[in-house]
Amino acid sequence: MSSLFAFLHFIAAFALVGALTAQLVLLSQEISPPVVRRLRVADAVYGAAATLVAAAGLLRVFYFEKGAAYYFFNAAFLAKLALFLLVGLLSIYPTLKFLAWHRAVKAGAAPRVEAKTQAALRATLRLELAGVALLILCASLMAHGVGSLG
Numbered sequence: 268m269s270s271l272f273a274f275l276h277f278i279a280a281f282a283l284v285g286a287l288t289a290q291l292v293l294l295s296q297e298i299s300p301p302v303v304r305r306l307r308v309a310d311a312v313y314g315a316a317a318t319l320v321a322a323a324g325l326l327r328v329f330y331f332e333k334g335a336a337y338y339f340f341n342a343a344f345l346a347k348l349a350l351f352l353l354v355g356l357l358s359i360y361p362t363l364k365f366l367a368w369h370r371a372v373k374a375g376a377a378p379r380v381e382a383k384t385q386a387a388l389r390a391t392l393r394l395e396l397a398g399v400a401l402l403i404l405c406a407s408l409m410a411h412g413v414g415s416l417g
Contacts, residue, residue, distance in 0.1 A: 269331040272323050279319035284399055286313035290361065291392045298380040303368045310365050317355060343414030347405035354398040361388050 289309040296302050328338050338344045368378035408414055 269327070272327050272331055276320060276323035276327060279316045279323060280399075280403075282316035283313060283320060284396070286310070286316055287392055287396050287399070291389060291396070294385055294389050294392065298368065298378055298385065300372045300377060303365070303372045303378060306365045307369050310362055313358065314362075317358075321351070338409075340417040341409055341414045342416055343405045343409035346414075347402050347409065350398050350402040350405065354395050354402070357391055357395050357398065360391050364388060 286309045290306060290313070293302055293306050293309065329335050332338075364384070368380070371378045405414075
């Protein structure tokens with residue numbers, strides 16, 4: 268059972284990175300109704316993947332693997348949690364923009380997006396991807412016993 272949850276955790280993490288990358292690529296295009304629809308799908312995949320990463324990760328911490336006491340006394344794990352929360356908070360800005368654009372498209376209007384807004388969204392997504400890369404580094408360090416506080 269532990270292997271199944273590890274698999275789900277990893278697949279969800281890959282989906283999360285894929286969704287963020289898709290959003291970044293889509294934001295390099297002119298924002299049109301079809302692009303807005305694709306952004307909403309990518310954002311929904313991101314949300315579902317992040318939820319599955321968190322759920323599978325918590326189950327692994329509390330019911331499988333080494334036990335919660337091991338993880339919560341590991342600096343790399345605590346950094347990993349902090350980075351996950353930071354990336355999640357950063358994702359609010361793009362999600363709100365995508366929702367607003369989606370409402371405009373549903374109302375029959377093409378979203379008007381300033382170049383400055385599009386650049387800010389791309390910068391936010393790059394920060395999210397950098398946060399995920401650091402998170403993966405923390406996971407690797409943790410898996411090799413680096414960061415033990417006890």
